[in-house]
Amino acid sequence: MTSDPTLADLTERVTARRDRPAYGHDALITCDRLVRVFTADGVEVQALQGLDLLVREGELMALVGASGSGKSTLMNILAGLDTPTAGAARVAGRDLLTMSARDRLAYRREVVGFVWQQTSRNLLPYLTSAQNVALPMQLSGRPGGRSRSARRARAERALELLEMLEVADCRDRRPHEMSGGQQQRVAIAVALAGDPAVLLADEPTGELDSHTGERIFAAFRTANERLGTTVVIVTHDQAVANEVSRTVAIRDGRTSTEVLRRSEVDEATGHEKVVAREYAMLDRAGRLQLPSEYTGALGMRDRVALELESDHIGVWPDDSGREKG
Numbered sequence: 001m002t003s004d005p006t007l008a009d010l011t012e013r014v015t016a017r018r019d020r021p022a023y024g025h026d027a028l029i030t031c032d033r034l035v036r037v038f039t040a041d042g043v044e045v046q047a048l049q050g051l052d053l054l055v056r057e058g059e060l061m062a063l064v065g066a067s068g069s070g071k072s073t074l075m076n077i078l079a080g081l082d083t084p085t086a087g088a089a090r091v092a093g094r095d096l097l098t099m100s101a102r103d104r105l106a107y108r109r110e111v112v113g114f115v116w117q118q119t120s121r122n123l124l125p126y127l128t129s130a131q132n133v134a135l136p137m138q139l140s141g142r143p144g145g146r147s148r149s150a151r152r153a154r155a156e157r158a159l160e161l162l163e164m165l166e167v168a169d170c171r172d173r174r175p176h177e178m179s180g181g182q183q184q185r186v187a188i189a190v191a192l193a194g195d196p197a198v199l200l201a202d203e204p205t206g207e208l209d210s211h212t213g214e215r216i217f218a219a220f221r222t223a224n225e226r227l228g229t230t231v232v233i234v235t236h237d238q239a240v241a242n243e244v245s246r247t248v249a250i251r252d253g254r255t256s257t258e259v260l261r262r263s264e265v266d267e268a269t270g271h272e273k274v275v276a277r278e279y280a281m282l283d284r285a286g287r288l289q290l291p292s293e294y295t296g297a298l299g300m301r302d303r304v305a306l307e308l309e310s311d312h313i314g315v316w317p318d319d320s321g322r323e324k325g
């Protein structure tokens with residue numbers, strides 16, 4: 001028999017709850033029950049419906065999902081170009097819901113860098129690659145911006161970034177004088193010029209063939225490994241999704257499943273192999289989205305039977321009708 005809790009017990013419980021670290025306290029990106037509602041022609045579209053996502057510093061991760069699932073909406077919010085309707089979103093300690101217009105501008109210049117799918121959206125057409133990369137540094141308004149030494153430092157840094165991304169030979173070319181793949185690598189250099197904590201990319205390989213796409217992905221990996229930049233890539237490209245250690249799937253405006261990959265040494269052969277495992281996201285209200293292939297395969301709809309076991313929870317198709325009959 002359990003006795004009623006004493007006042008001391010209750011106080012202890014409340015204190016323990018209050019002292020628990022806040023959700024995402026140690027993450028670089030925290031989305032907590034993020035909601036974005038659009039109204040078009042009097043009709044409401046819930047593009048994000050309480051999305052939870054944590055990204056740790058130094059991660060290189062991919063976001064995947066069907067068309068219309070909310071990926072671009074999320075990226076625009078993280079890029080500081082759009083504001084959520086409700087929920088919480090923090091990036092590198094900045095609160096994306098309460099930022100003033102001025103803070104938002106500083107956020108876009110200092111905290112995040114982005115690369116878009118359309119190569120033409122990433123670069124100014126009348127500037128050379130080196131000038132495109134130097135521009136964000138010039139605009140960041142750091143002290144001594146106009147001096148000759150500051151200009152030289154910017155030019156050197158621009159060249160370093162172009163070299164790192166293997167497009168130094170394009171430094172004096174304008175975008176129309178480069179291939180799509182070269183333009184995207186220069187675009188990554190531009191995005192990195194402000195030394196951002198986070199690099200966001202929305203379908204960066206979408207307009208490129210698969211070989212060029214691989215090289216672009218390698219450029220993101222280089223940025224992640226050499227500069228420690230956290231990278232979030234939205235992609236339809238399965239090859240890209242297979243290359244990262246974490247792929248999060250978005251479904252109906254929520255994170256639904258997550259694939260984690262890690263390399264393991266095969267005991268039998270001694271060779272290194274990549275092991276991938278799929279996880280479902282359990283949100284803070286205890287909601288779980290089961291993959292539609294799984295529920296479809298077992299004909300699960302509306303209601304399922306649950307059973308708590310010592311080390312797992314069993315989920316069965318609804319058998320209540322059968323029992324009654």
Ligand SMILES: Nc1ncnc2c1ncn2[C@@H]1O[C@H](COP(=O)(O)OP(=O)(O)OP(=O)(O)O)[C@@H](O)[C@H]1O
Nearest residue numbers: 038039040045047066067068069070071072073074
């Ligand atoms: N500005 C807007 N006004 C009205 N509805 C919008 C707006 N932007 C997005 N939506 C709607 O929100 C939902 C999510 O769109 P979003 O562009 O984020 O999806 P997505 O996953 O990026 O799709 P895709 O892979 O096709 O780019 C869609 O139903 C879309 O029609």
